[in-house]
Amino acid sequence: MLVLTRRPDQRIVIGDDIVITVLEVKGDTVRLGIDAPRSVRVHREEVHEALRRANAAAVLPDADVAALPPLPPGRPRR
Amino acid sequence: MSPEQTQVDVPELAFPAGLPGFEDLRRFALASWGGPDSPYARLVSLERPGVAFLVAPPEAFFDDYDVEVRDDDAALLQLDDPADALVLVMITVGERADQATANLLGPLVVNTRARLGAQIVPPEADPAHGARVPLRAA
Numbered sequence: 001m002l003v004l005t006r007r008p009d010q011r012i013v014i015g016d017d018i019v020i021t022v023l024e025v026k027g028d029t030v031r032l033g034i035d036a037p038r039s040v041r042v043h044r045e046e047v048h049e050a051l052r053r054a055n056a057a058a059v060l061p062d063a064d065v066a067a068l069p070p071l072p073p074g075r076p077r078r
Numbered sequence: 079m080s081p082e083q084t085q086v087d088v089p090e091l092a093f094p095a096g097l098p099g100f101e102d103l104r105r106f107a108l109a110s111w112g113g114p115d116s117p118y119a120r121l122v123s124l125e126r127p128g129v130a131f132l133v134a135p136p137e138a139f140f141d142d143y144d145v146e147v148r149d150d151d152a153a154l155l156q157l158d159d160p161a162d163a164l165v166l167v168m169i170t171v172g173e174r175a176d177q178a179t180a181n182l183l184g185p186l187v188v189n190t191r192a193r194l195g196a197q198i199v200p201p202e203a204d205p206a207h208g209a210r211v212p213l214r215a216a
Contacts, residue, residue, distance in 0.1 A: 039094045043199060050206075054184065060130045072178060075138050
């Protein structure tokens with residue numbers, strides 16, 4: 001892991017397109033601003049991890065749809 | 079999603095940012111599944127055989143689930159007209175019907191006109207609970 005020390009208003013550049021700005025440090029909290037291309041997803045780590053796990057669990061176990069277990073019918077499309 | 083839209087079928091959708099855990103997969107097909115009364119569809123990878131997800135519009139199971147799309151996500155999806163937006167949630171199946179859950183932390187937003195999709199995180203979403211919400215049987 002690369003470890004850098006920054007003060008508020010200082011920045012970190014990742015590659016050519018990603019810039020992280022330290023906006024404010026208050027107590028044990030730091031506010032960061034992130035500029036990145038729209039196609040690069042930026043998430044809080046716990047959010048990314050929750051999505052990654054949920055997506056991995058959601059992959060259908062069998063490409064053959066006939067093998068799916070029964071599902072709640074839901075409200076039909078109107 | 080307009081009430082008149084009874085089938086969701088998009089032969090090729092581009093996900094410019096992939097999906098968390100599947101960043102390298104960018105091309106999918108969306109196909110209705112389960113017949114005319116079914117809310118379900120499959121999101122099928124066109125790049126990796128065997129990768130497919132079950133999805134459904136959240137209104138099939140949840141009241142009052144409104145997805146706020148951030149400006150950056152709307153720009154990624156070229157979403158100028160809200161009528162072009164289709165919101166879907168990923169469904170995780172269990173052994174039994176009553177074990178199925180929906181991912182409300184990371185809904186999918188599809189621009190049906192531009193054929194673009196993304197998994198977004200609405201503001202205020204709670205990572206502790208939202209990814210596996212039990213479906214309520216209709």
